[in-house]
Amino acid sequence: MSGEPQYIGIKESFAFSCGPEKACFNQCCCDLNQFLYPYDVLRLSRALKISTGEFLKLYTYIYCGDTTGLPVVSFMTSAKNNHACPFVTEKGCAVYEDRPAACRMFPLARALSRSREDGSLTEHFAIIEDPICEGFIDGESRSVAAWVENQGLSIYNEKNDRMMELISLKQQMRPGRLDGDDRKEFEMACYDLDAFREGVADGTIAFDADEKAAILKDDDALLGHSITWIRERLFGSHRA
Numbered sequence: 733m734s735g736e737p738q739y740i741g742i743k744e745s746f747a748f749s750c751g752p753e754k755a756c757f758n759q760c761c762c763d764l765n766q767f768l769y770p771y772d773v774l775r776l777s778r779a780l781k782i783s784t785g786e787f788l789k790l791y792t793y794i795y796c797g798d799t800t801g802l803p804v805v806s807f808m809t810s811a812k813n814n815h816a817c818p819f820v821t822e823k824g825c826a827v828y829e830d831r832p833a834a835c836r837m838f839p840l841a842r843a844l845s846r847s848r849e850d851g852s853l854t855e856h857f858a859i860i861e862d863p864i865c866e867g868f869i870d871g872e873s874r875s876v877a878a879w880v881e882n883q884g885l886s887i888y889n890e891k892n893d894r895m896m897e898l899i900s901l902k903q904q905m906r907p908g909r910l911d912g913d914d915r916k917e918f919e920m921a922c923y924d925l926d927a928f929r930e931g932v933a934d935g936t937i938a939f940d941a942d943e944k945a946a947i948l949k950d951d952d953a954l955l956g957h958s959i960t961w962i963r964e965r966l967f968g969s970h971r972a
């Protein structure tokens with residue numbers, strides 16, 4: 733997906749509709765260069781009933797950022813089928829209920845800024861007008877806030893904002909390249925959450941009894957504690 737952003741406020745409206753009736757149906761799921769957040773990996777692996785490790789191996793490509801050393805996870809695609817998403821079908825998205833945040837957000841993009849005075853976060857939105865997309869033709873008008881709600885984005889934004897805070901902290905405290913065991917632990921704690929859970933289960937990764945019980949039975953607790961763990965381990969930061 734490409735195009736120049738036009739900024740839009742959360743209460744402002746835009747007109748957009750998407751569906752199989754559009755001539756461009758599924759085209760936005762090809763020629764893909766889509767990054768995945770930890771919560772995307774968790775949701776998709778649960779939907780497919782496989783472990784996060786299997787999901788990463790079967791459906792993603794992980795590369796290491798040149799200057800940051802951070803793992804970047806994206807869908808595995810092939811030039812043989814026009815770099816199509818592994819989950820696109822003739823009928824549309826095969827994982828629609830658990831599609832990633834970026835798929836839900838399109839045609840909007842979302843960014844955060846932090847106040848230097850009180851540290852509060854502000855959301856910013858922009859419309860991405862992709863030339864291949866016919867969604868703006870005869871689209872239904874609704875506010876950005878209604879789009880966020882309708883697309884089930886609140887939970888994704890909440891989880892993904894924690895990841896963005898972690899990356900921002902890394903850039904402040906360890907601006908160089910993350911390498912070796914630090915990089916491997918970052919990748920496991922953020923993306924291979926079932927491997928992290930196994931480490932907690934066998935005691936390789938230490939938590940107190942209550943935290944351990946929560947991590948073993950609840951995916952929200954797993955993701956929350958794993959991000960806190962890597963944050964403290966690498967940056968010695970206080971718990972969020």
Ligand code: SF4
Binds near residue numbers: 756757867868
């Ligand atoms: S209208 Fe836009 S978002 Fe919907 S299928 Fe077409 S290109 Fe994709």
Ligand code: SF4
Binds near residue numbers: 817828
């Ligand atoms: S996950 Fe679904 S909506 Fe997202 S790119 Fe793949 S097929 Fe398209």
